[in-house]
Amino acid sequence: MVWLSTRLRRSPLLALLYLGVAIAAALACRRQVARFPHAAHLGMQCGEPGQPECFTCLSCHGEITKDPKLGHPSDQNCKNCHKNERHMQQVLAATPSLAMQRASAIHFDHAKHLAMPGVEGQCIHCHAGVVSESGGPHFPPMGKCFSCHEHQDQWDRGVCAPCHSSADLRNLVPETFLAHGPGWDRRHGALAMTTTAQCSACHTAESCDDCHDVSQNMTIERRKATQVGGDFVHPADFLTRHAMEAASEPARCLSCHRTETCDSCHMARGVSAGRIDAVSPHPPGWMGPDSLDPRHHGRSARRDILSCASCHDQGPATNCITCHKVGGSGGNPHPNGWQSQRTPSDLMCSYCHIGGL
Amino acid sequence: MKFDAMQRMRRQTRQNLRSNASANAMTQVHWAACITASLSAVQPALAQTPSDVVRGPMTEFANRTHIEGDAEPAQRDQFELITRSRLTVAGFQRALTPGPGGAIVTTNTVAPFHEALSLAATRVDTPIAKDSLDVQFAAFGQVTAGPTEGMPPATWDVSSAFVSQRLGGVTVSLGRQPVTGGAARYRRLDGAVVRGRTDFGLMASAYYGLTVLPRWDQWYGTNSLGDAYEQWSAAPDSIVIPARGENWMGGMSLGWSDERIGTASVSFHHQAENLSIADESLGVSLRLGGWSPVGLVADAIYSLVQRDWSDVRLLLDWALTRSQGNGLGLGVRAELLHTLPAALLSQTSVLSVFSFEQVTELGGEVDLQLPLGMRFGLGGFAQDYGEGEPGARLRATYQFLSGPAERTLVRLVTSRVVLEQNGYVQLRASGAFPIGPRFTAYADVYQYFYDEPIQGHSTSTFAAAHLGYAARQFWNARIGGSASQSPIAALDLQVMAQLNLEWDREVR
Numbered sequence: 001m002v003w004l005s006t007r008l009r010r011s012p013l014l015a016l017l018y019l020g021v022a023i024a025a026a027l028a029c030r031r032q033v034a035r036f037p038h039a040a041h042l043g044m045q046c047g048e049p050g051q052p053e054c055f056t057c058l059s060c061h062g063e064i065t066k067d068p069k070l071g072h073p074s075d076q077n078c079k080n081c082h083k084n085e086r087h088m089q090q091v092l093a094a095t096p097s098l099a100m101q102r103a104s105a106i107h108f109d110h111a112k113h114l115a116m117p118g119v120e121g122q123c124i125h126c127h128a129g130v131v132s133e134s135g136g137p138h139f140p141p142m143g144k145c146f147s148c149h150e151h152q153d154q155w156d157r158g159v160c161a162p163c164h165s166s167a168d169l170r171n172l173v174p175e176t177f178l179a180h181g182p183g184w185d186r187r188h189g190a191l192a193m194t195t196t197a198q199c200s201a202c203h204t205a206e207s208c209d210d211c212h213d214v215s216q217n218m219t220i221e222r223r224k225a226t227q228v229g230g231d232f233v234h235p236a237d238f239l240t241r242h243a244m245e246a247a248s249e250p251a252r253c254l255s256c257h258r259t260e261t262c263d264s265c266h267m268a269r270g271v272s273a274g275r276i277d278a279v280s281p282h283p284p285g286w287m288g289p290d291s292l293d294p295r296h297h298g299r300s301a302r303r304d305i306l307s308c309a310s311c312h313d314q315g316p317a318t319n320c321i322t323c324h325k326v327g328g329s330g331g332n333p334h335p336n337g338w339q340s341q342r343t344p345s346d347l348m349c350s351y352c353h354i355g356g357l
Numbered sequence: 358m359k360f361d362a363m364q365r366m367r368r369q370t371r372q373n374l375r376s377n378a379s380a381n382a383m384t385q386v387h388w389a390a391c392i393t394a395s396l397s398a399v400q401p402a403l404a405q406t407p408s409d410v411v412r413g414p415m416t417e418f419a420n421r422t423h424i425e426g427d428a429e430p431a432q433r434d435q436f437e438l439i440t441r442s443r444l445t446v447a448g449f450q451r452a453l454t455p456g457p458g459g460a461i462v463t464t465n466t467v468a469p470f471h472e473a474l475s476l477a478a479t480r481v482d483t484p485i486a487k488d489s490l491d492v493q494f495a496a497f498g499q500v501t502a503g504p505t506e507g508m509p510p511a512t513w514d515v516s517s518a519f520v521s522q523r524l525g526g527v528t529v530s531l532g533r534q535p536v537t538g539g540a541a542r543y544r545r546l547d548g549a550v551v552r553g554r555t556d557f558g559l560m561a562s563a564y565y566g567l568t569v570l571p572r573w574d575q576w577y578g579t580n581s582l583g584d585a586y587e588q589w590s591a592a593p594d595s596i597v598i599p600a601r602g603e604n605w606m607g608g609m610s611l612g613w614s615d616e617r618i619g620t621a622s623v624s625f626h627h628q629a630e631n632l633s634i635a636d637e638s639l640g641v642s643l644r645l646g647g648w649s650p651v652g653l654v655a656d657a658i659y660s661l662v663q664r665d666w667s668d669v670r671l672l673l674d675w676a677l678t679r680s681q682g683n684g685l686g687l688g689v690r691a692e693l694l695h696t697l698p699a700a701l702l703s704q705t706s707v708l709s710v711f712s713f714e715q716v717t718e719l720g721g722e723v724d725l726q727l728p729l730g731m732r733f734g735l736g737g738f739a740q741d742y743g744e745g746e747p748g749a750r751l752r753a754t755y756q757f758l759s760g761p762a763e764r765t766l767v768r769l770v771t772s773r774v775v776l777e778q779n780g781y782v783q784l785r786a787s788g789a790f791p792i793g794p795r796f797t798a799y800a801d802v803y804q805y806f807y808d809e810p811i812q813g814h815s816t817s818t819f820a821a822a823h824l825g826y827a828a829r830q831f832w833n834a835r836i837g838g839s840a841s842q843s844p845i846a847a848l849d850l851q852v853m854a855q856l857n858l859e860w861d862r863e864v865r
Contacts, residue, residue, distance in 0.1 A: 155616055156554060157523075159488075161480070179676075182724045182734055183690050187672055190656040192537040194560075194612065194620040194644060196552070204439065206475040206495040208535050209516035212543050215571035216497050217512070218471050223445065225853060226799045226823050226835055228787035229756065229766050235785075236803035236819035237843035240811060244779055248740065248748055250716050251668065251696040255543065259706070274590045303744045305712035306698045317592035318707045335713035339664045347633050348705050 036091070038131035052081070057123040058114075065111035105168040158197030169202045185231065189255070214256050243307070250306050262310030273311045273319050302335065316351050325352035434482040435864070442858040445471040449851035467503035483522065491521040493534075514571065517545070527553045536564050539610050539624030540640030540658055545569035546606055558614045560622070565607040568628065570599055603632045612642070619645035619653075635703040637661040650676040660700040665713070667700030669693075686726030692738070694718040714743040720750070730758035746777040764791040780808040799823040799837070814844035823853075832858045 046054035058065070060073040078088040114121045123130075126140040145151075145163070154160070160169055174180060178198060180188075192199060211220050221232045233252075238245070246253050253262075266272035271281050280286075285295040293299075301308050312318050323330030344353035448468045475495040480488040498513035519532030530550040537543050541564075548566015606629070612622025624640035639659045646652035654672040659665070670693070677687040696716045702709040720738030727733070734754035741747050752772040759765040770785040787801040805817040823837025838852040 152616070156558075156614075159480075181676075181688060183692075183722055183736075186692070187654060187674075189538065189543065190642065190654050190670060190672070191644065192543075194538065194614055194622060194642060196537070200491075204475065204477045204493050204495070205517040205519070205535055206441070206477070206493070208537065208543070209495055210473075212535070213516045213545075213571075215514055216471070216473070216516075217499060218445065218447075218469075222447065222853070223443070223471075223473075225821065225837060225839075225855070226789070226797075226825050228789055228799050228801045229768055231770075236805070237817045237841050237846070237849075240817055240843045240845055241781065241805065244774065244776055244781065247778065248750065248774055248776055249718075250698045250742075251701050254698075254701045259702070274592070276591050278591075299744065302712050302714050303742055304698075305708055305714070306702065308711070309702055309706060309708045313702075313706050313708055314592070315705075315707070317590070319591075320711070321707060324711075333711045335711075337713060338710070340710065341662055341664065342634075347631075348707060351707055 042131060056121070057127075058121070061123075065114065105165060107162050107165070156197060158199070158201040160201045172202070212256050214261060246307060246310075247304055250304055253306070259306075259309040259313040263313065266311050271311065274314050274317065318351075321351050326354065328352075434487075436481040436488070437477075437479045438860070438862055438864050439475070439477040439479070440858075440860045441473075441475045442856075443471075443473045444856045445469075445473075446854045447471070447851060448853075449849070465504040467501055467505065469499055469501040471497065471499045473497045485522065486524055489523040491523075492519075493521075494518045526555060527551065533569060536608070538640075539622060539642055539656075540626035540638040541606075541608055541624065542626075542658070544606060544626075544628070554614075560612050560614055561610065563607075563609040566605065567601055568604040568606050568630075570601070570604060599631060603629065605629050610640070619643070630703060630705045633705045634662060635705050637704075638667065646674075652676075660697070660704075662704045663697065663700040663709075665697055665700060666695065667697045669695040685728065686724075688724040688726075689721065690724075691721040692719070716743065717741045730763065732756040732758075742777075748777065748780075749773070749775040751775075764789065764797060778809075779811070782806045795826055795828070797825045797827070799825065811844040817841070817843040819843075831860055832856065 041060075042055055045051050060077045063073075073092075075085070075088050075092060078092070079085070082088055113119055113126075114123070119125055126144050164172075178191075178195065210223070216223075219232075219234050219238075221234055224230070224232075234242075263272055263274065267275050270277065270279050272278055282297065283295050285293050286297050288296060290296060291298050308320075312320055320330075320333070322328065324333040342349050344350065446468065448466070473495070474497070475493075477491070477493045479491045481490040481492070482488060483490045495516040495518070496513065497516065498511070500511045502510075515533060517533050517535065519530050519534040521528055521530040528551070530552075531548075533545065533547050534550060535543060535545050536550060545568075546564060546566035547569060548564060550562065550564040552560070552562040554560040606627065608624065608626035610622050610624035612620060614620040614622075620642070621644075622640075622642045624642070626636060626638050626640070627634075628636040638661060641655070641657045641659075643655040644653070652672075652674040654674070655670070657669040658667050660667040673691045675689045677689065694717070696718075697713065698716065699709050699712045699714075718738050718740045720736065722734060722736030725733045732755070734752070734756070736753075737749065737751045739747060739749050750772070752770065754771075755769045757765075757767040766787075766789040768785070768787045770783070770787075772783045772785075774780050774783075782805070784804045784806075785802065788799070790798045790800075792798055799822065801819075801821045803817070803819040807815055807817075819839065819841040821837065821839035823835050825833060825835045827833040834857070835855040836853070838850065840851075841849045843849070
């Protein structure tokens with residue numbers, strides 16, 4: 001904490017911005033969406049002589065049996081008992097129902113389901129918790145549908161219609177099945193092969209290309225600049241840190257990039273081995289005779305060969321070959337335990353093993 | 358609805374409410390559990406506690422009755438047509454890329470126009486079968502106004518363009534498309550992919566085609582390269598220009614899947630560059646716990662060229678509860694990653710035979726979701742590089758979602774990276790704040806503190822702000838800009854305007 005306060009004192013702009021975010025968070029807390037007082041209406045004394053008629057869910061939401069888009073009550077329902085029209089309008093306007101928005105996007109026959117044996121018109125079977133005024137489930141999870149319906153074949157084929165509209169699917173985020181929770185960016189690759197059909201229910205190949213096709217010359221952070229809740233790979237001034245990031249997670253870059261990607265920029269900026277007038281970025285002692293020196297290139301190469309490849313992956317022009325070829329001064333570059341299915345006559349091997357030696 | 362049925366409903370509603378008179382004193386979950394439990398005594402086939410609802414439907418499958426889908430088959434062809442266009446116009450000074458030796462270069466003001474276009478038609482009827490044809494196309498183009506420093510002022514490429522025909526359990530896809538997962542990892546090919554699946558969960562796929570070579574010849578300083586490279590290269594004659602027919606890939610996978618249990622598969626991938634072996638690998642994938650709150654993912658790739666494991670991942674997910682709405686949720690994730698970087702290089706690279714050093718990463722994350730839209734995350738990974746000092750990555754996240762449709766977002770992130778050479782601390786504050794029903798303001802601020810100064814600078818600062826407008830349908834627009842200060846740019850200012858057109862519709 002002391003460390004943080006010190007840093008923030010050194011950067012007043014950042015401290016100001018953090019303060020702004022904190023104030024915004026506090027203001028946002030006050031703007032929790034109000035929920036309609038269902039419990040007060042459903043739990044009141046009713047049905048006895050001198051008391052009003054008891055409510056059911058369909059007393060107000062009856063229109064939903066005709067059309068899901070009509071599930072939100074009109075003010076006419078309220079007017080049957082309440083006289084303060086302005087107050088009614090305020091309550092209805094203050095309780096926009098996310099569930100209703102979703103319900104209108106699902107092809108679901110309420111009338112048919114309510115009349116089924118076992119349901120007996122009880123909405124609570126699926127809408128448990130809807131009467132809560134302080135949160136709770138707004139909308140039945142998809143698992144509720146699967147508790148009765150056998151949809152294995154549609155699941156296998158990734159067919160979500162007709163319950164879902166494909167157009168709406170692309171605006172939803174999975175909450176239970178295939179939920180894209182924390183760490184999803186690291187996990188999705190392992191699942192992509194076995195759940196291809198399910199992925200394609202919402203995503204097209206463009207979704208993959210959007211991140212993995214690196215030839216677009218515009219990072220994903222630029223393309224999706226307003227997704228401020230995401231953890232992309234190249235945030236902020238990534239160029240300053242890219243060597244650190246590559247060293248920290250050595251193989252991650254290769255998920256999308258080839259070494260040519262590195263070399264293309266290093267070449268242009270004059271720090272590539274392939275460029276005639278290149279400026280060496282390596283420290284003194286890099287090529288020295290002391291192979292035990294922490295700055296010696298051999299040690300760095302063993303530890304992080306991908307960083308070497310970002311500049312020196314030039315095929316037969318690779319300058320490593322000059323010293324490390326058979327008979328060269330650099331000695332055998334193969335590590336202990338080296339094994340390969342290649343033979344010295346292989347084209348790549350022949351760069352060093354001249355004549356198959 | 359008949360009168361007696363209505364009366365029965367009303368009686369049951371009253372009974373349910375009265376039998377839970379203490380509902381106000383109980384939590385939401387417990388309250389709903391009481392109601393559902395009372396119902397379950399009457400209807401055992403539909404018995405389900407809310408905890409089942411929030412955990413996932415594993416128990417639901419055990420209890421479910423088999424009811425046919427209630428959809429009426431459409432008589433006419435009904436398919437989805439998806440079109441998307443994203444036009445991004447940026448204006449910036451090219452200062453974030455350093456000059457020779459990392460020096461700050463003279464800036465140029467440029468304005469790239471970047472257009473990404475995609476079209477897809479899915480579930481189209483064909484004479485072979487109903488709802489059996491998919492067509493997908495995605496491409497981009499870019500035109501740059503201003504000095505381009507030798508880069509071509511215009512470029513474009515096709516990312517994907519393929520047709521998929523389903524026939525029973527078999528799908529055949531032809532064209533430019535990605536292949537993902539297993540030994541293939543992520544590749545793109547111009548060719549054919551065949552996927553099949555039986556009713557018993559057995560699945561198989563095979564692919565063959567020419568490797569998609571990015572249009573790197575349009576960018577200076579890259580392999581397969583243009584005049585610029587030949588001028589700059591120390592040995593231009595030794596560069597092998599890729600020939601299309603000599604770069605190809607093929608592979609296959611076999612597996613079994615049951616979404617309630619999991620998936621197991623083995624895969625093989627072979628890729629050639631200039632007729633030499635670039636990659637030849639076996640993959641093993643295992644996923645357990647399809648419907649369960651506990652999931653295990655194991656993914657391993659064995660390099661047949663290097664004769665060693667090139668990439669091994671073990672992931673254990675434990676969703677103690679899966680939150681619905683504003684409820685509680687806790688997720689725990691553990692991960693083991695073991696990589697042999699040299700084996701993931703193209704095996705046509707000489708450098709792939711220079712190192713056998715392996716990297717092992719072990720760590721985990723905890724994600725806690727609280728009421729009122731709050732979420733906390735804490736994660737840490739330790740890394741062993743085989744030689745030299747170990748490294749570590751730590752991160753703490755606080756996130757808050759609020760408002761209608763959860764349009765208000767506040768997010769604070771602190772992370773720490775420890776490395777032998779250098780490391781940093783990152784602080785990030787970001788947020789999205791609705792302004793009326795259509796406008797949203799976005800802010801994103803990063804600050805980096807480096808352990809060792811980079812070119813004399815110990816910090817980097819990046820701040821971005823955008824304003825987005827979302828129309829009711831079809832389109833949205835964004836304008837914004839960013840400013841940054843870093844060791845390689847004293848001040849970098851960028852502006853951006855973006856127009857997105859989306860048209861996803863069912864066509865009948």
